[in-house]
Amino acid sequence: MxxxxxxxxxxxxxxxxxxxxxxxxxxxxxxxxxxxxxxxRRSVEKPQRYRxxxxxxxxxxxxxxxxxxxxxxxYRAMVSPYFEAPPSVEHTELTLRAF
Numbered sequence: 001m002x003x004x005x006x007x008x009x010x011x012x013x014x015x016x017x018x019x020x021x022x023x024x025x026x027x028x029x030x031x032x033x034x035x036x037x038x039x040x041r042r043s044v045e046k047p048q049r050y051r052x053x054x055x056x057x058x059x060x061x062x063x064x065x066x067x068x069x070x071x072x073x074x075y076r077a078m079v080s081p082y083f084e085a086p087p088s089v090e091h092t093e094l095t096l097r098a099f
Contacts, residue, residue, distance in 0.1 A: 001036065002059050003092045006052040009084040015048060018082040022052070025075045029054060032071060034061025048084065059091055 010018045022040050029038040036055040043049040056062045066072050 001094065002056045002062065003094070004052075004054040004056060004062055005090055005092060006054075007088040008050045008052060008079075009046075010048050010050065010082045011084050012048060014082040015042075018050070018079060021078040021082065025078045028071050028075045032061075032066050034058060034065060052087075056091075062091070 008018075019040070019042075026038060029035050034057040036057060037053075038055075039053045041051045041053065043051075054062070056066075
């Protein structure tokens with residue numbers, strides 16, 4: 001399992017519209033091959049900063065199959081107008097689970 005972490009800073013005042021766009025895009029991720037879960041978290045200290053957390057079965061499910069697809073383009077059209085700058089994206093693997 002791969003966890004994609006996208007850090008997204010949005011333009012001041014566009015937080016509600018960005019969150020609405022992400023909510024509208026949720027079905028795109030639910031239908032994406034290899035997508036296991038999808039969550040959005042907002043920073044407490046920096047309210048214009050979000051982290052989009054998406055679990056993929058494999059790295060390729062995201063980077064090869066989803067990114068660049070029509071579904072990805074539809075998602076980006078819903079949310080990219082609110083970006084302050086391009087998102088920073090990384091992929092992680094679980095190495096330890098603790099309480």
